[in-house]
Amino acid sequence: MEKKRVAIIGATGAVGQEFVQSLNNHPWFEVTQIAASERSAGKKYIDAIRDAGGIISWSVGGEIPEYIKDMTVRKIDDLDVSQLDLVFSAVESGAARDIETKMAADVPVISTSSAFRYEDDVPMLIPGINDEQAELLEIQKKNRNWKGWVAPLPNCTTIGLAITLKPLFEKYGAKKVMMTSMQAISGGGKSGVTAMGITDNIFPYIPKEEGKVKKETRKILGKLKDGKIEDADIRVSCTCTRVPVIDGHTESVFVETEKEIDPSMAKETYNQYNKDISVAGLPSAPEKYYAFHDDPTRPQPRMEREVGDGMTTSIGRVEKEELFEKGLKYVLFSHNKKMGSGKGAVLVGEMLYKKGKI
Numbered sequence: 001m002e003k004k005r006v007a008i009i010g011a012t013g014a015v016g017q018e019f020v021q022s023l024n025n026h027p028w029f030e031v032t033q034i035a036a037s038e039r040s041a042g043k044k045y046i047d048a049i050r051d052a053g054g055i056i057s058w059s060v061g062g063e064i065p066e067y068i069k070d071m072t073v074r075k076i077d078d079l080d081v082s083q084l085d086l087v088f089s090a091v092e093s094g095a096a097r098d099i100e101t102k103m104a105a106d107v108p109v110i111s112t113s114s115a116f117r118y119e120d121d122v123p124m125l126i127p128g129i130n131d132e133q134a135e136l137l138e139i140q141k142k143n144r145n146w147k148g149w150v151a152p153l154p155n156c157t158t159i160g161l162a163i164t165l166k167p168l169f170e171k172y173g174a175k176k177v178m179m180t181s182m183q184a185i186s187g188g189g190k191s192g193v194t195a196m197g198i199t200d201n202i203f204p205y206i207p208k209e210e211g212k213v214k215k216e217t218r219k220i221l222g223k224l225k226d227g228k229i230e231d232a233d234i235r236v237s238c239t240c241t242r243v244p245v246i247d248g249h250t251e252s253v254f255v256e257t258e259k260e261i262d263p264s265m266a267k268e269t270y271n272q273y274n275k276d277i278s279v280a281g282l283p284s285a286p287e288k289y290y291a292f293h294d295d296p297t298r299p300q301p302r303m304e305r306e307v308g309d310g311m312t313t314s315i316g317r318v319e320k321e322e323l324f325e326k327g328l329k330y331v332l333f334s335h336n337k338k339m340g341s342g343k344g345a346v347l348v349g350e351m352l353y354k355k356g357k358i
């Protein structure tokens, strides 16, 4: 089988590096071109991620894959789109809109940025959760007269919430949700949070994050109808905080449901979803999509972040919530750079490839 030729743009950043790792020896995709800002353009990848003091800033852990070390980083304008089947975009959000528009005119783009998320003809795909919304990409292509499309991932904080809510929404009619996040430092990108600022500290505010979570959750759990996504009838309130954890977001969730629910029913539901999950067998899919813990000391970032290579969503502390007539509270853990961005975006690529869209 001939592999699809892919480019990573924003390859030098925190999420870009996750793409580099997730696409190493990928059975279906081969990285043939990479790009970043003018600062990195023209350099070999290994030199582009070296700081002024000579220190190589590789944030993924493990070895830097050999295939990328000597590849030259291009300017966006120097990418040869005629030689590409797909672009993975991890460019800084301010620059993403123009760059992704330009790319999608010729080739499909899967992006971790928020630039296109809220447009009517753009689905925010989480494989296993709302695969059917992928059909909207055909409409987007036509609307915009593009050869490609843009498929953005949701925000990394929304991803864990939407994944855990989906079974509760479908089966028990989740209608109101309150969530407090404890988000990892790496979610702010390579220059987002300083060590002095976050050590021994918690930031009680992350700009724009809460609005994204509210809007995105309703869209992801919504239904594709007559060429549009009808938002789910669910109300979401949240407080998003940044904590001194390197990787992986933890979220405390309270959910009111229409139907009676208790922890054992929730456990059974997640176990059933694990058996039926659509992504089973895709190269980047975890063996277990959900990990349900009875142990009240789980989930913890240090214990969960390697589970399923960061692609498993962990759920614990599940209890009946007495504040509501019917409902639950629980704590979830989701890896912001794996399922929540780089590797999650590769999983979107695999799902769309299987559907024949790439």
Ligand SMILES: NC(=O)c1ccc[n+]([C@@H]2O[C@H](COP(=O)([O-])OP(=O)(O)OC[C@H]3O[C@@H](n4cnc5c(N)ncnc54)[C@H](OP(=O)(O)O)[C@@H]3O)[C@@H](O)[C@H]2O)c1
Binding pocket: 009, 010, 011, 012, 013, 014, 015, 016, 035, 036, 037, 038, 039, 040, 041, 076, 090, 091, 092, 093, 094, 095, 096, 099, 112, 113, 114, 155, 156, 186, 187, 188, 189, 190, 191, 336, 337, 340, 341
């Ligand atoms: N970090 C997370 O957990 C996370 C999760 C979900 C989504 N996201 C989203 O993913 C995107 C990347 O985030 P990040 O955390 O990886 O950011 P980052 O570490 O700051 O990296 C940004 C990347 O964009 C490149 N870039 C900046 N301006 C550019 C331009 N004008 N043209 C081309 N490339 C440009 C940078 O290249 P240089 O190195 O050359 O400057 C770098 O490769 C953002 O949109 C972010 O919101 C991040």
